[in-house]
Amino acid sequence: MRDILWERNPxxxxxxxxxxxxxPIWEKEESSFPWTYDSSETCYLLQGRITVTPDGGEPxxxxxxxxxxxxxxxxxxxxxxxxxxxHYQFG
Numbered sequence: 001m002r003d004i005l006w007e008r009n010p011x012x013x014x015x016x017x018x019x020x021x022x023x024p025i026w027e028k029e030e031s032s033f034p035w036t037y038d039s040s041e042t043c044y045l046l047q048g049r050i051t052v053t054p055d056g057g058e059p060x061x062x063x064x065x066x067x068x069x070x071x072x073x074x075x076x077x078x079x080x081x082x083x084x085x086x087h088y089q090f091g
Contacts, residue, residue, distance in 0.1 A: 002071035004052070004060055010044075010067045020044045020067075023087040028080050036075040039090045043068055048084030053077045 007014075015021065025046070045066045053059040055075045062068050070076075 004054070004071065004074075005069040006060065006062065007067045009065045015044065015067070018042070018067075020087050023089045026084075026086055026088050028084045030083060031080045032078065034075070034077050037070050037072055040072045041070045041088055041090050043070075043086045043088040046085045046087065047082075048080065048086070049082040050084055051079040051081065053079075 023044075026043075028048075045062060045064050045068070047064050049061070049063045051059050051061045052070070053076055055077075057076075
C-alpha cells in the first residue's frame, strides 16, 4: 500500500495548478471515527487539526495549510481535534 503523501503550506502556484479552490468543501466537528478510502483522496485543510492513524501504522497529524493525499484502500481512524474545513477531491 502507498503511504500518505503530505505537504505543509504548498505554494499558491501549486494549489492553483491542482485547481484546489474549485474542489468541494467538507466540514466536520470535533469527533473520532473509522474510515476506509475506496479511492485516493487529496485534500487541502482550510482550518482545523486532525490525527489520522492507518490500521497497523503510526499516527500522522495534519493542520490548517496542509495538502494531504490518502491512498486508495487505506483503512484508518480519524481524530478531529479542532473542527475541520477542507477542500477535497477523490481519484
